[in-house]
Amino acid sequence: MDPMAITFDGLGVRFPSRRGDVVALDNLDISVAPGRIFGFLGPNGAGKTTAIHVLLGFLSATSGRASVFGCDVRETIARQRIGYLPEHPDVYRFLTGREMLRFAGRLCGLDGAVLDQRAEAVLQEVDLTAAADRRIATYSRGMRQRVCLAQALIHEPDLLILDEPTGGLDPIGRLLVRRIISDWRDHGRTVFFSSHELSEVELVCDRVCILARGRVVAQGVPHELAAPGERLEQFFMRVVVAEAAPANGGR
Ligand SMILES: Nc1ncnc2c1ncn2[C@@H]1O[C@H](COP(=O)(O)OP(=O)(O)O)[C@@H](O)[C@H]1O
Ligand SMILES: [Mg+2]
Numbered sequence: 714m715d716p717m718a719i720t721f722d723g724l725g726v727r728f729p730s731r732r733g734d735v736v737a738l739d740n741l742d743i744s745v746a747p748g749r750i751f752g753f754l755g756p757n758g759a760g761k762t763t764a765i766h767v768l769l770g771f772l773s774a775t776s777g778r779a780s781v782f783g784c785d786v787r788e789t790i791a792r793q794r795i796g797y798l799p800e801h802p803d804v805y806r807f808l809t810g811r812e813m814l815r816f817a818g819r820l821c822g823l824d825g826a827v828l829d830q831r832a833e834a835v836l837q838e839v840d841l842t843a844a845a846d847r848r849i850a851t852y853s854r855g856m857r858q859r860v861c862l863a864q865a866l867i868h869e870p871d872l873l874i875l876d877e878p879t880g881g882l883d884p885i886g887r888l889l890v891r892r893i894i895s896d897w898r899d900h901g902r903t904v905f906f907s908s909h910e911l912s913e914v915e916l917v918c919d920r921v922c923i924l925a926r927g928r929v930v931a932q933g934v935p936h937e938l939a940a941p942g943e944r945l946e947q948f949f950m951r952v953v954v955a956e957a958a959p960a961n962g963g964r
Pocket of ligand 1: 728735736737755756757758759760761762763764
């Protein structure tokens, strides 16, 4: 059987601090099937970026484990199939968009005609062909976000991990990201992304998981989670507010 694209199995992450440990993730159990679009939701500080950092091997789990296509994330091989857009992408501003993408492609092992073809294809996909030979320093915030998204796509990864991909984008940019995410799934690949844009998430995701204070508070198909006639945004408010409220009435 095909392994899951992503598995978090009892994952816990704590950050030591002088005033006691910060529990960023507590016993997270999530499975993402291959070929699906999975939305990772939760208020600021819920633990989304921390979980993504574990997947990429930037952080070690305090307990439990995480795997990508059945391979423990601590193995280098697990990372080769991932394309990643960070929450706050940092770019080489002195390079042009095309130079940056060729550099990213080479780091992923692309070369020659394949590199040329992929660089042109991703520039077109994120609508940056016309600005490809300008330095990134002259790009708007939305253009920088899009060139970073192109960098995540260049090696045609089986799993795309996007941390708030629509942050800083105008409605046209958001639509473009939504189209790229859907296309990726339509080619049988997997997308795992965090977002606050619940109306967009509702439109594209096959499944979502809502995190609050490091724990999963809801997981499932968006329209099955929400009550009849309820929008995902309303459902989100309901479960996240319930999680934040003390269970014993404030005592
Ligand atoms: N390096 C760190 N050291 C200490 N605490 C951290 C660190 N990174 C994240 N945290 C804490 O972990 C929690 C989850 O953060 P994060 O994963 O960034 O949330 P999200 O991406 O959902 O907004 C927050 O309470 C945050 O302050
Ligand atoms: Mg985050």
